[in-house]
Amino acid sequence: MTAYPNLLLHYNPYEAKDQLDLSLSEAYLLLQSQLKPPFPLTIPSPSEYALLTRALAFSLLTQPDCAKIHLKHLHASVTDGYDLFTATLVNLTDICYPKLLPVPKTQLLFLCPQLIKVSAFKVDSLVISLLRRINGGDFTESNLWLCAEVAKILSDNWDWLLDEPLVLTSALFVYLRLLADHFRLVSGPQLDELKRLEIRFCIRVLRNCFHLCLGIGRDLIRLLQDLFVIPEFKELWKDLIFEPHKFGVMGFSDLCDIYRIKTPKHYFLLRINQEMEAQLRFLLTHVKWGKQQRYQAWFAKKYLSSPGYETVIIDVIRFVCQCHHPSEKSIQSGVISRWAVIGWLLKSCKRNYFEANGKLALFYDWLFFNEAVDNIMDIEPAMLLMVSSVPQYMEITHCLLEFLFLLVDNYDVQRKGFIAKGVLGAFNALVKRGLVHSMEFLTNCEKLSPFLREKLSKFLFEKVSISQQKELIQKKS
Numbered sequence: 001m002t003a004y005p006n007l008l009l010h011y012n013p014y015e016a017k018d019q020l021d022l023s024l025s026e027a028y029l030l031l032q033s034q035l036k037p038p039f040p041l042t043i044p045s046p047s048e049y050a051l052l053t054r055a056l057a058f059s060l061l062t063q064p065d066c067a068k069i070h071l072k073h074l075h076a077s078v079t080d081g082y083d084l085f086t087a088t089l090v091n092l093t094d095i096c097y098p099k100l101l102p103v104p105k106t107q108l109l110f111l112c113p114q115l116i117k118v119s120a121f122k123v124d125s126l127v128i129s130l131l132r133r134i135n136g137g138d139f140t141e142s143n144l145w146l147c148a149e150v151a152k153i154l155s156d157n158w159d160w161l162l163d164e165p166l167v168l169t170s171a172l173f174v175y176l177r178l179l180a181d182h183f184r185l186v187s188g189p190q191l192d193e194l195k196r197l198e199i200r201f202c203i204r205v206l207r208n209c210f211h212l213c214l215g216i217g218r219d220l221i222r223l224l225q226d227l228f229v230i231p232e233f234k235e236l237w238k239d240l241i242f243e244p245h246k247f248g249v250m251g252f253s254d255l256c257d258i259y260r261i262k263t264p265k266h267y268f269l270l271r272i273n274q275e276m277e278a279q280l281r282f283l284l285t286h287v288k289w290g291k292q293q294r295y296q297a298w299f300a301k302k303y304l305s306s307p308g309y310e311t312v313i314i315d316v317i318r319f320v321c322q323c324h325h326p327s328e329k330s331i332q333s334g335v336i337s338r339w340a341v342i343g344w345l346l347k348s349c350k351r352n353y354f355e356a357n358g359k360l361a362l363f364y365d366w367l368f369f370n371e372a373v374d375n376i377m378d379i380e381p382a383m384l385l386m387v388s389s390v391p392q393y394m395e396i397t398h399c400l401l402e403f404l405f406l407l408v409d410n411y412d413v414q415r416k417g418f419i420a421k422g423v424l425g426a427f428n429a430l431v432k433r434g435l436v437h438s439m440e441f442l443t444n445c446e447k448l449s450p451f452l453r454e455k456l457s458k459f460l461f462e463k464v465s466i467s468q469q470k471e472l473i474q475k476k477s
Contacts, residue, residue, distance in 0.1 A: 007062040009099040018099070020091055024061075027054035035059055039073055052077060053084045060111060061092075061104040071114060082120035089115075090122060093129040094274050105142075109149045116157045124167050127153070131174045132273055136315055137308030139185060144194060147178060151197045158204075165212045166266075172205045173216055173223070173267045180226035181311050203232050210247040217263035218368055219318070221255060222360070256418055259368040262375075265323045271315035272323075276303055280316065284324050285335060292336045296344055310354035313345045317361040325377040339385040343396060359403045367407060367419045369426040376433050379426045387436055394447045401442070401452050405459070420459075427460060 009021050031052060034040070044052060056077075059070045074085065089108060092100070100108070112130065115123040127150070134147045154161055154171050161168050179198045185191055206213055213220060224240075227233040239246045244253050251257060269277065279299055287295050303312060320338050331337075342362060349355035362385075365378045382400065389396035408420050430436050442448060443457045 006101075008058065008101065008104050009096055010101055011099075018096060020088075020096060024054050024058040024088070027051050028058040031055040035070065035073065037069065039076060043079070044077070049077070049079060050084060054088065057085060057088045061107045064103060064107055064110070067107065067110065075118070080121070082115060082118065083122060086115055086120050086122040086126055090126050090129050093126065093133060097133050098275070105146075109146075109153070113153050113157060116153070116160050119160075124164050127164075127167050128170050128270070131170055132270055134174060134178065135273055135312075136177065136181060136271055137306055137311040139181075139306075139308055144190065148194050148197060151175065151194075151201055155197070155201055155204075162209070165209075165215070168205060168209060169212055169216050170267065170270055172202060172213060173219075174270050175202050176220075176223040176227065177271055177315070179230075180223070181308060183227070183230060199230065199232055203236065206236060210252070211249045214249065214252065214258060214261065215264075216267060217261035218259050218364070219263040219267065221258055222364060226357075254415075255412065256415055259415075259418065259422075260370065260373065262365070262373050263322070268315070268319045268322045272319045276316075277319070279303075280319065281324060283336065284320070284326065284338060284341065285330060287336050288334050289336055289340075292340070296341075300348065304348060310349050310351060313349055313354065314357045314361045317342055317345055317358055318364075321362065321365070321378050321381055325375070337381075337384065337388075339381040339388060342381050343385050343389070343393075346396075356403070359400065360407070362400075363404055363407060366404065366423050366426040367411060368422045369429065370422070371425060371429050376429055376435065379430065380435055383426075383430050383436060387441060390441075390445060391447050397442075397445075398449060398452065401448070401456065405452075405455055408459075424460070 006017075006021075008024065009018055011017065028035075032055075034052075035055060053074075056070055056074050060067055060074070063070070074082075078085070089111065092104075093108065097105075109130075112123070112126060115126065130146070130150050134150065135143050150171075154167075161171075175198045179195065179202065182191065182195050182198065224233065224237065228237055240255065272280070279302075283292070283295050283299065303309065320342055324338065326335070326338070346355060346358050346362075349358050362382045365374055366382065368374075369379060382404075386397045386400050389400075404423065408423055409416065411419060427439060431438060439456070439460055443453055443460070445453065
């Protein structure tokens with residue numbers, strides 16, 4: 001069979017051809033003569049249909065001049081609700097997107113709304129896969145283009161989006177996160193238009209679908225706080241705090257109602273692209289202590305070397321805390337611990353703003369911890385990082401504990417009691433589950449500043465006393 005020229009993916013010299021690319025191009029070569037009108041009226045067998053679908057996928061992605069003809073052919077021949085065709089595009093996006101040539105990338109974004117119009121099976125997965133491909137901290141023209149194109153697709157297909165709550169809330173999560181990065185950039189015509197598009201989309205979702213937005217949980221508030229300087233979000237904040245009834249959602253009358261909702265893992269995966277997830281899981285599953293520097297250096301070179309890399313660190317910390325919970329077998333195998341990776345990531349932050357946001361990402365679930373809802377593994381890395389840094393890296397323990405108390409006192413002053421209860425619950429749960437033997441390790445640590453030791457002892461003792469009094473009152477009643 002004649003080899004088809006590379007029209008789908010970019011290859012480096014001597015690089016083997018991707019298997020998915022091979023299957024699509026080979027299908028096209030076999031059926032090339034059958035992709036022109038008139039189309040056969042016979043119903044193909046399952047194997048013939050699979051081959052035809054792959055051939056049409058290749059032609060639609062690589063031949064924009066013939067796209068209308070091939071699209072009609074696809075619509076006329078489909079027998080599975082576009083399942084195989086859409087699954088092919090999802091696989092390409094998940095596995096091959098960084099290597100896609102410019103024309104196939106453009107065609108992929110052209111095909112997405114076409115599939116939405118016909119309610120294609122798995123088109124929701126395709127949109128979510130594209131959302132993951134919008135990289136945080138990447139301000140290159142190609143990444144900003146993808147960001148704008150996906151936002152336009154979502155805005156132009158609003159009625160479909162309303163019937164896909166997971167896609168809607170996923171898009172909101174992604175664009176709130178991206179908008180915080182984009183708003184800090186130096187303005188330009190293209191960027192200003194993108195920011196207006198992002199603002200319009202996010203405000204529309206929040207104002208019209210707040211009942212669905214609550215499904216994001218407490219991290220929705222974390223993202224909104226970064227956008228307070230934007231006038232439209234400032235108005236939204238006022239309503240959230242002073243007039244929550246405006247949102248018309250039963251059960252929502254205060255921010256505490258959102259704080260209590262744990263954010264599902266799905267949302268954290270949205271800010272980590274597919275290759276980054278695979279590398280992080282490899283690092284945390286297979287790399288032994290003492291050998292991690294080589295892999296960390298490789299990861300930093302690939303993902304933490306662009307001008308906007310620091311914003312990615314925040315997303316990686318949330319991913320590590322929430323999405324990668326090692327098994328007991330993995331922990332005992334000698335692989336590098338999550339707390340060590342997080343400590344390395346925090347050290348990689350050069351600017352105070354991003355370091356503070358990284359610490360907030362690490363401690364965020366502490367502030368609202370409820371053992372009935374939250375997972376102890378979400379808060380474990382922060383505790384072990386503080387404990388394991390004693391005594392060799394005492395400044396890390398000091399800075400983290402100091403930051404935690406700053407959060408208790410200042411994160412939400414009106415709800416300070418609620419937050420203090422969450423942090424105390426986190427400390428108690430860590431001791432009860434045996435992740436640390438006792439808080440005396442810190443309260444009696446002479447290398448820790450006397451001020452912090454006293455503050456920690458007072459916090460733990462006073463809060464425990466109050467909780468014990470409440471238990472006695474409940475028992476008597």
